[in-house]
C-alpha cells in the first residue's frame with residue numbers, strides 16, 4: 001500500500017523521465033534515472049512545484065559538496081600522516097635537534113588545519129542538505145494538504161506520497177503547524193484560498209509586523225491610486 005509504485009507518480013522534476021523512485025538512506029527517495037532526490041507524490045494529489053524542486057536540487061548539491069569536502073579532508077590527512085612519518089624518520093636519522101623538530105611540527109600544522117577545515121565544511125554541507133530535504137518534504141506535504149482542502153488523513157497522505165504511516169503522521173503534523181502559523185506557501189497554494197483566509201483571521205501567532213504588513217497590503221489593495229498619490233504629495 002505504501003509502495004511508491006502503486007501511486008500515479010509524476011515525472012521526475014529534475015530529469016523529466018517517467019522513471020520510478022527507490023528508497024535512499026539520505027534522500028528518502030531518489031529517481032532511478034538521475035539519482036537525484038524526489039518526493040514520490042501522487043500526481044492526482046499534487047505535483048512538485050518549483051520551490052520544492054529547488055529545495056530538492058539544493059539538498060543534492062550540498063550532499064555532493066559534502067563528499068567533495070570529505071575527499072579533500074582525507075587527502076589533507078594523508079599528507080599530514082606522510083609528512084609526520086617523513087619528519088620522524090628524518091629527525092631520527094639526522095638528529096635534527098629542537099629547531100628541526102619544531103620546523104617539522106610547523107609544517108604539519110598546515111595540512112592538519114586544512115583537513116579539519118574540510119571535515120567541518122563537509123559536515124555543514126551535510127546539515128544543509130538535510131535541512132533542504134526536510135524543507136522540500138514540508139513544502140510537498142503542505143501542497144498535498146492544501147490541495148485536499150485541509151482534510152486529509154495520515155493514511156491518505158502515506159498512500160499519496162508513497163511513504164509509511166509514521167512518516168506521513170510526522171509530515172502532517174508539520175503541515176498543520178505551518179498552516180496554523182499562516183505559512184505563505186500554504187496560503188499561496190492552489191485551492192487553499194478559503195482555508196488560508198480562515199486561518200489568517202484565526203491565527204493568534206501573527207506578529208505586530210505581520211499584522212501591519214497585512215493591513216498595509218489590504219489598504220493598498222483597496223485604496224484608489226490617485227488618493228494615495230495625493231496623500232504622498234501633501235506629506236512631502
Ligand SMILES: [Zn+2]
Pocket residue numbers: 012013014015016017019031032033034035036
Ligand atoms: Zn530523474
